[in-house]
Amino acid sequence: MTGEATIHISSAVVSVLPERRDEVLRALAALPDVEIHQRDASKIVIVMEAAESGILGGRLAQIATWQGVLSANMVFEQVERLADIGD
Numbered sequence: 001m002t003g004e005a006t007i008h009i010s011s012a013v014v015s016v017l018p019e020r021r022d023e024v025l026r027a028l029a030a031l032p033d034v035e036i037h038q039r040d041a042s043k044i045v046i047v048m049e050a051a052e053s054g055i056l057g058g059r060l061a062q063i064a065t066w067q068g069v070l071s072a073n074m075v076f077e078q079v080e081r082l083a084d085i086g087d
Contacts, residue, residue, distance in 0.1 A: 005082040007049055010056045011075045014044040020068020027066060053077065
């Protein structure tokens with residue numbers, strides 16, 4: 001895929017203190033290119049998109065430092081050529 005425009009799509013699980021869950025959900029919803037797909041009392045599943053894998057890793061590292069977040073771990077990453085997905 002060298003030289004071609006790509007998009008990196010990743011899913012991650014964010015573990016949170018239950019009493020801080022709503023606060024973390026609001027902060028996640030405010031991030032660009034982040035979608036919340038599932039939530040329960042202490043876990044939130046998100047999907048993120050970025051032009052580079054490093055951006056996704058940096059975003060997860062940032063989330064992991066938030067008050068109420070116990071961990072933020074990437075579960076899956078896929079790379080697609082933009083030409084193949086029609087965006």
